[in-house]
Amino acid sequence: MSKETKAYAASSKEADLEPFEINRRKPTAEDVEIEILYCGVCHSDLHQVRNDWKNSKYPVVPGHEIIGKVVSVGENVENFKANDLVGVGCMVDSCQTCSACEDDLEQYCENGAVMTYNGPDKHLDGHTFGGYSEKIVVDQNFVLHIPPNLDPKAAAPLLCAGITTWSPLSHWNVKKGDKVGVIGLGGLGHMGIKFAHAMGAHTVMITTSPNKSEDAKKLGADEVLISKDEQQMKEHAGSFDFLLNTIPVGHDMNPYVSLLKRDATMVLVGAVEPLESLHGGGIIMGRKRIAGSMIGGIKETQEMLDFCGENDVVSEIEMINIQNINEAYDRLVKSDVKYRFVIDMQSLKDS
Amino acid sequence: MSKETKAYAASSKEADLEPFEINRRKPTAEDVEIEILYCGVCHSDLHQVRNDWKNSKYPVVPGHEIIGKVVSVGENVENFKANDLVGVGCMVDSCQTCSACEDDLEQYCENGAVMTYNGPDKHLDGHTFGGYSEKIVVDQNFVLHIPPNLDPKAAAPLLCAGITTWSPLSHWNVKKGDKVGVIGLGGLGHMGIKFAHAMGAHTVMITTSPNKSEDAKKLGADEVLISKDEQQMKEHAGSFDFLLNTIPVGHDMNPYVSLLKRDATMVLVGAVEPLESLHGGGIIMGRKRIAGSMIGGIKETQEMLDFCGENDVVSEIEMINIQNINEAYDRLVKSDVKYRFVIDMQSLKDS
Numbered sequence: 001m002s003k004e005t006k007a008y009a010a011s012s013k014e015a016d017l018e019p020f021e022i023n024r025r026k027p028t029a030e031d032v033e034i035e036i037l038y039c040g041v042c043h044s045d046l047h048q049v050r051n052d053w054k055n056s057k058y059p060v061v062p063g064h065e066i067i068g069k070v071v072s073v074g075e076n077v078e079n080f081k082a083n084d085l086v087g088v089g090c091m092v093d094s095c096q097t098c099s100a101c102e103d104d105l106e107q108y109c110e111n112g113a114v115m116t117y118n119g120p121d122k123h124l125d126g127h128t129f130g131g132y133s134e135k136i137v138v139d140q141n142f143v144l145h146i147p148p149n150l151d152p153k154a155a156a157p158l159l160c161a162g163i164t165t166w167s168p169l170s171h172w173n174v175k176k177g178d179k180v181g182v183i184g185l186g187g188l189g190h191m192g193i194k195f196a197h198a199m200g201a202h203t204v205m206i207t208t209s210p211n212k213s214e215d216a217k218k219l220g221a222d223e224v225l226i227s228k229d230e231q232q233m234k235e236h237a238g239s240f241d242f243l244l245n246t247i248p249v250g251h252d253m254n255p256y257v258s259l260l261k262r263d264a265t266m267v268l269v270g271a272v273e274p275l276e277s278l279h280g281g282g283i284i285m286g287r288k289r290i291a292g293s294m295i296g297g298i299k300e301t302q303e304m305l306d307f308c309g310e311n312d313v314v315s316e317i318e319m320i321n322i323q324n325i326n327e328a329y330d331r332l333v334k335s336d337v338k339y340r341f342v343i344d345m346q347s348l349k350d351s
Numbered sequence: 352m353s354k355e356t357k358a359y360a361a362s363s364k365e366a367d368l369e370p371f372e373i374n375r376r377k378p379t380a381e382d383v384e385i386e387i388l389y390c391g392v393c394h395s396d397l398h399q400v401r402n403d404w405k406n407s408k409y410p411v412v413p414g415h416e417i418i419g420k421v422v423s424v425g426e427n428v429e430n431f432k433a434n435d436l437v438g439v440g441c442m443v444d445s446c447q448t449c450s451a452c453e454d455d456l457e458q459y460c461e462n463g464a465v466m467t468y469n470g471p472d473k474h475l476d477g478h479t480f481g482g483y484s485e486k487i488v489v490d491q492n493f494v495l496h497i498p499p500n501l502d503p504k505a506a507a508p509l510l511c512a513g514i515t516t517w518s519p520l521s522h523w524n525v526k527k528g529d530k531v532g533v534i535g536l537g538g539l540g541h542m543g544i545k546f547a548h549a550m551g552a553h554t555v556m557i558t559t560s561p562n563k564s565e566d567a568k569k570l571g572a573d574e575v576l577i578s579k580d581e582q583q584m585k586e587h588a589g590s591f592d593f594l595l596n597t598i599p600v601g602h603d604m605n606p607y608v609s610l611l612k613r614d615a616t617m618v619l620v621g622a623v624e625p626l627e628s629l630h631g632g633g634i635i636m637g638r639k640r641i642a643g644s645m646i647g648g649i650k651e652t653q654e655m656l657d658f659c660g661e662n663d664v665v666s667e668i669e670m671i672n673i674q675n676i677n678e679a680y681d682r683l684v685k686s687d688v689k690y691r692f693v694i695d696m697q698s699l700k701d702s
Binding site: 269272281 | 450451522589601613616619620621622623624625627628630631633634635636637638641642643645
């Protein structure tokens with residue numbers, strides 16, 4: 001059973017996003033039915049719309065930074081009730097039984113987490129549809145509480161950009177006094193700076209662009225390190241306890257590895273691409289580590305949201321109407337946004 | 352003050368090793384004077400002789416897998432006495448005050464550990480000379496006890512090949528029941544198998560060469576995985592708790608990364624070279640880790656030797672006389688040794 005819902009979708013790799021009617025399932029006993037208020041625009045949305053990862057299924061309804069209000073809940077739902085302010089991130093389901101799910105790391109589900117869009121839909125035929133839509137119906141285990149003191153619009157990007165940067169900072173135990181570098185200042189990087197700063201780390205923005213210095217400091221960076229400046233890089237060599245690498249494309253990791261202390265780790269969260277040649281000596285000398293990290297589990301996403309509530313952390317956003325989504329994508333490609341577009345989903349009513 | 356000592360050295364990048372007279376310092380109050388009985392032949396010896404790493408200083412007297420007998424000790428030496436069976440590995444000194452030295456990881460000394468050969472000699476002018484020599488004089492902090500039950504000839508390679516593989520297995524807490532892969536079967540790899548097996552791990556030899564299977568099993572491997580066999584690689588995907596990568600040259604890490612479990616680590620100990628392109632997605636999906644590790648500290652080297660004594664672990668060796676060293680180098684280049692050459696240093700008397 002399903003009902004028609006308004007959405008915005010791309011019908012092919014070349015197509016602009018445009019109004020679309022999609023089917024949403026009728027809530028089951030385990031489901032939360034959510035009216036979507038705001039939806040952040042993630043770079044992955046663009047990758048999926050344009051089939052960059054060769055796994056897109058059309059029509060693509062993107063959007064996995066969803067903030068909404070609970071409309072109704074199934075009879076087995078205990079933690080949510082009508083009118084609750086809730087969030088939905090990158091996943092809407094997982095097997096709940098594998099070792100990853102048992103460790104509260106559903107994003108690494110061995111049977112494949114169901115992504116919020118473009119994932120196999122277990123309830124209806126076809127694939128899942130994301131948050132560029134008036135409503136979504138989600139299993140209660142994949143719904144998050146949004147702290148009431150946060151601006152809900154600015155909380156939307158926490159569901160992907162937030163958890164993607166929070167998870168490695170938290171998992172690798174970044175703490176007060178650590179020297180932490182955040183590489184790259186975009187949607188992910190700006191959250192990395194905010195979190196590292198809020199965790200009490202001495203936070204260094206590492207960027208190729210000197211013109212990002214002022215902004216980085218406003219976001220909470222204690223220092224800015226221009227990675228193209230060899231002298232500056234030399235001065236910081238071997239001094240970082242942790243590096244969060246948010247660069248979204250293939251790049252040369254060697255200069256960053258040289259910044260790590262002995263036994264320290266650089267975690268990649270952005271570059272789902274082939275990287276340039278790493279020199280083995282760079283990690284052998286100093287027992288250094290390179291790791292990857294993908295979004296975060298539901299439990300830690302709630303922890304992150306609670307931390308944001310306690311520390312008044314939200315994203316820097318620019319609001320748009322859904323009718324401007326194609327223009328926003330063009331600007332995203334040029335990194336022309338500080339630092340995340342969020343769609344006011346009320347605008348969908350005008351489509 | 353110094354005295355002349357017989358040795359074998361290369362006088363230039365192109366030269367064969369030949370008999371050479373070197374100076375050894377007279378022992379200080381902190382020193383142990385050692386008559387060298389056996390010296391293992393490490394691939395680094397060849398790299399240094401041929402100036403592959405562009406830092407060789409001639410004449411090069413190689414050798415950092417030294418087993419010997421104590422001749423005399425300085426007045427402040429407490430842990431060693433004449434006739435003790437001792438070992439000297441890759442280092443003969445370090446600052447003893449930096450954070451690495453304080454953590455018993457002298458190999459990562461922030462002021463630079465003094466390597467056994469080709470390092471800056473603090474006592475005499477010039478550079479240090481290694482174990483292809485009748486005697487060596489070493490600071491007591493860099494001398495190891497060799498368990499009396501071990502065959503001293505076969506213990507020589509423990510000082511480099513042994514500790515290089517022991518250290519990461521120990522540091523990353525390899526334990527009974529873990530599934531551990533050792534990649535590459537040479538001087539390092541054969542020790543990796545022996546240690547992983549002795550630690551109780553389910554030990555898998557990972558090699559390109561099916562003809563190494565029988566040997567690998569004799570050394571302690573429970574299974575052999577042929578890395579060129581895509582079907583086999585697929586069957587083992589995502590199943591390893593730890594990978595010890597002993598490949599000595601640049602290579603494609605991606606197939607090995609796919610073998611790691613979520614959160615598992617592959618440690619490189621051999622490839623001090625540029626590696627082929629790593630795909631970021633391979634580590635991002637599954638929060639996987641790649642790290643490096645270089646030899647080991649003096650404290651853990653003694654722990655490794657004690658473990659070897661308790662578990663009867665030594666290297667597989669082929670004895671040579673010093674007069675055959677150039678031929679041994681030629682065979683080393685062709686990986687034609689099972690698995691380590693050890694020089695009987697008595698043969699030096701005939702030079």
